[in-house]
Amino acid sequence: MKVEKVEFDALSRIIGHLNAISVGVKQAIKPERITTEYPRERRKLPDNFRGLILFEKDRCISCFRCAFICPANAIQMELYDNYYPSIDYSKCIFCHFCVDSCPTTALKQTKIHDVAFKDLDEMVVHTDEMINPPELLREDKITVEYKINGKLVLERKREVEDLIVDVIPVKRIEYHSACVNPQNCLGDALCALICPTNAITVVEEEGRRIMKIDTAKCTGCGLCVRECPTKTLGLVRREG
Amino acid sequence: MLDAIFEMFKGNMVYIPLIQPIVNALMKIPIVNYIVALILWKPFFAVAILPGLGGIMIVLLLMVYWERKLTARVQWRVGPLEVCRPLRGLIQPLADGLRYFFQEVIVHVEAHRPYYVQLPILTFIPVLLPILFIPAGEIVAVRSQYAIQIIVALIALIPITIIAIGWASNNRFAYIGTVREAMMYFAYEIPFVIAVLAMILMYGSGDPYVIVEKQTVPGIVMNPIAFLVFFIATLMATSRLPFEIPEADQEIAFGPFVEYSGILFGIVMTLAYEKLYIMCLLMTILFFGGWSGFAIPLLGDLTPAIWLFVKAVVIMLIIALSRSIYPRFRLDQALRLGWTSMLGISLFSLAIAVVKVWWLG
């Protein structure tokens, strides 16, 4: 397709000037404004909006997947009773790879996108701060939604949108760790060291070392399987 | 001696029925009555309050706000809002001015320090000089038969101060900016003078009083071509878009004013608005019937001044729209426009005036 040639003689110039002025005047009289007065009004965001990440402790199996996948290295695992993620929002790029990686939906997206931090240290949001949404001081009374019915209309409703989204947890098959190749074992007990739930224990006796996996405690995170240097361990489907 | 001066003041005071009781009361208090008499002395009133400095202050505050607000409106935005929300951000320019006040003024090493600091303040002189000759009804500083010619001559002084500012800045961009300013000066000055000349020819006098008196039909109807030339010359002279060539912040980073900061920058930036104000006053007198308008009994002598001011301000507000419609021309294009089309149509407007005066009476 060839681009249309634009005339540039005196007449078309005058028409051009008049056109430009007419648009200017028209918009000055009746503007098609699309600005929202943000802190007082708030844009309605879709449910899949990638905002601040919340954390549900009960669901977490301490599998470190979020920390491993994070492209910005923003997630660090912190030790409480187990290892739980903490997010450094000075690094986070809101790609939500962690949310998609979480096999148990312990990490959830919210619509919160405007949080003020006092300093860089505070930007490291620890696990206990991630469980509850941050304190919200909301000035907004109006929710604005972009609606197009032939023309773009900013629909203003006097309502306050809930920023926390209900996330439907993904269906998950449960696993537990098992010793599949005992003859490979070196007895190095790295699995016991890494196990976030202390499901793997080592008892040292005279001349031998007894390794145990407590499948009841095991969350099936697969960390020991990844860590084992000799492929001794493997994940097995949990029965029942 | 003092009494003689006081008598002179008293004999030529602005009469405003609305505040006359207060004036009368104040006139009885010693010393205060001197001050009141001075303020209401017509020449002083013209220069210091309306249409002089006071007018300029109002115009500056209003114009900056209006320009931003109008541009925002055209551009589907809101504009300044947060400074005093109930007034929709009306005092934003005041806040900006305040900020300029507390900002550090940096004078760089290579600048000519005395001129660099003094010139922005000195520019007030060529700006205020034309106001001496602009009458608003009875309120006038200097009454002259050749007032229009003198005003045009004095307006021509303003670019010289800008060039001096650029010179004192001693900067490559400032240099380019001043050269552009000088070139633009030549481009618009001649058509501008010819357009004014056409109007003077039409009215047969350079006396504003005669001009206003003769405008039973506004000058814009009598000679629209001259108005067009005058209008474009105004845009060029005050370096408004599409002729914002000397400043051109994307190309040469504010040209002559590139090195200024703080309150000096604030003063320098008002220069264009002050010039615009004077041009608009002149335009009102030449094309829009000056201070003529229905009398408001309560304001007395102030009525014509208010009319003049209001008309000028309205024109300014309309001119502000040009900023959101046009991009910037290149220098050579603007020069070509000035030296060919504008010169041509200004001569045409002169011809219209000649035809009207000689053949139609």
Next chain:
Amino acid sequence: MYQWEIKIPKKIHDTKFFGNLKIEVIDKGICSHCGTCATICPVNGIKVEDKPIYFPNWEKECIDCGACIKVCPRWDYKPLNGIGDYLEILAAKSKRFKGQDGAMVTEIMASAFEMDLIDRAIFVGRDENWKPITSIVKDIEQLFEETIRGTKYSFADVMPRIKEVVKDYRVGVIGTPCMMSGVRKLQQESGIFNNIKLAIGLFCTENFYHWQLHEFLLKEKNVEMKDAVKTDIKRGKFIVSLKNGSKVSFPVKEFDPIIPSGCEVCQDFAAIESDVSVGSVGSKAGYSSVIVRRENAKKVLDYIFEKEYAERGEVNIDAIQKLCEFKIKIHPYPPKH
């Protein structure tokens, strides 16, 4: 609930296991520098470089698992000697490869690749100073490179490199007799090392630290290793062939001051625990002696001769036998001094 148990060796000294190894083997001077301990170390702490084996900061970082002691060939050392069991002894010369002698090591490895016996092989290349650089070979094409052939007479970190590939691939290893012993110990210890499908042993009297060899040749013999094209030991003489065509040769005896103490207790000349041992001793110039010890190696050799990649030569078993005995003589254990 899963439960399994591991035997752990006895500690002689009351310190971590690496401490035991350090005292009993490394500090005693019987460490052969084979690097088996580094191969198995689960925390990758043990370092094999051009100096005695060490574990920086082991007091803290060693997790005290005892794996290093379990696999160390010199822990509780009983020297192996003699020519060992074998299925067949033969001499051969590769037609495809050109090497120091018969290039049979490269040939066997290449054939193993062709037979899809292994996916990765660990070879020792060298830089311009003849410093050994281990490289993991993925296909036959890489074997045609010049630098990975020829004997370097210096310790290389062959064993630790096994760790990188052994989890996912079948591996072929070439090494000195002590490394072969290490490989067998590894295979006893953990099933994962059964992935080492082919272990080729080299005839070895002694091996050197590269820097010592380099310095010795430079100072005593005024030979720059940069200029060398080939090093060899023939009839008790160390021969360095130089780029300009001249040769420098001197009796091996002169090396005595730089022989590492670990080698002085080693009596294994013919890599008894390997799958197949290769060396120049016992065959004519341009041929290699090959001692086939196990079935997997036998298959490879059969394949080679079936495809006629190599031609046979005459082998002199007595010569090998003689050198085995000679090594026992010069390396008595326990050492005399």
Next chain:
Amino acid sequence: MKEFSIDVPVEPPTELKPLFVPIPAEYVEDAYKSDEFIVLVGPQHPGSGHMRIIVKVHGDIIVDAIPDPGYVHRSMEKIAENRLYIQNIPLFERPSIMDNANFNLGYIRAIEESLNIEVPERAKYLRTIMAELCRIGTHLYDAAILAVFIGHTTGFMYPFAVREIICECLVRMTGARFTSSFIIPGGVRRDVDKKVLDFVRKATFEIERRLKNFEKIFIKNPATIARLREVGVLSKEEAIKYGVVGPFLRASGVEYDVRKIESYEAYDDLDWEIVVADEGDGYARFLVRVNEINQSLNIIRQAIAKIPEGDVISQDLFEGVDSSTKNPKDIRGAFYDVFANLTLPLGETTTLTEAARGLLLYTIVSDGESNVPYRVRIVTPGWLYLRGFMESLKGERLADLQAIYGSFGYFPPEADR
């Protein structure tokens, strides 16, 4: 006209020395000995910044222009070598955040080509829609920058307002306004529902309607035309010689578009045309992109009308992966298991993508066993047409530098990577 050079010894300014200007001292001295002088445009430039052009002017005419790019060089290719394949997705969106979908797409296609994954049809259409939305966004952004370069503030605001609608479309589709990291090897991260696609379709008409205002006030404004016409002309031969790409090449009359020549995603199924202009001046470059916006809107409408139902993530990905969820409509829960240990087979894969500003090349070299790329090569359009940009500056006025800069839509982060 005879010219007289002033024989006054002028000291070259010392300021050029500490600024690490990549020109020899003699160059500056020569300029100062003759009638010319050197103006540094940038790097703190009111328009775009992050880029310095060393301009030698003779009076008002540019004699020579030397680019000094690299102010926003982040060594992306090197960073990529230390990251998992999947972790590079957010990284490779960053050179040009307006154009994230196209930049993402090129990389993902290289991975897919290497792994030999068949992408589901629906995912292909969704990718096409996203790529075109980003193309419109980028063209609008460039138009806005061009407007601000020649001093038109309304021309700056209108495209950004229209871009807001595009952002709204993208946020509804992907959850992020830009840098959505939405395209993954084997498809897209999750399915987009019908309502959202309907909104996007309606939005295209709204964009078209609003662009009419923009056309009157900026595109067809005589002052704009005056500034851009016959400025920075690159003839067809020159454009090819200097390796100009994308809409800027098409503006010089070369009919070349990767989407037609090596069609990818759903472009082959849709009906659209390559936009070409003959003049090769600044205005033609601008108009080509304006017309491409219309083509893109057309593509989006067609794609939404034609989009098939079905999966959005390739089933090949789940093969051999021990993942708990294998939902072909949503990657949630299986992201790590599928992608963390993604390893490309040994070899080199190259893809060409038509990004908004032109040809975008990705080459991934894999060593066949590690889960990070051995080498990634990105050649961005900005870098390719920088030479043409500099050549077109010569002989123009200093005031035209901005107009030409804007007409090329040069985006330093994209060129510097």
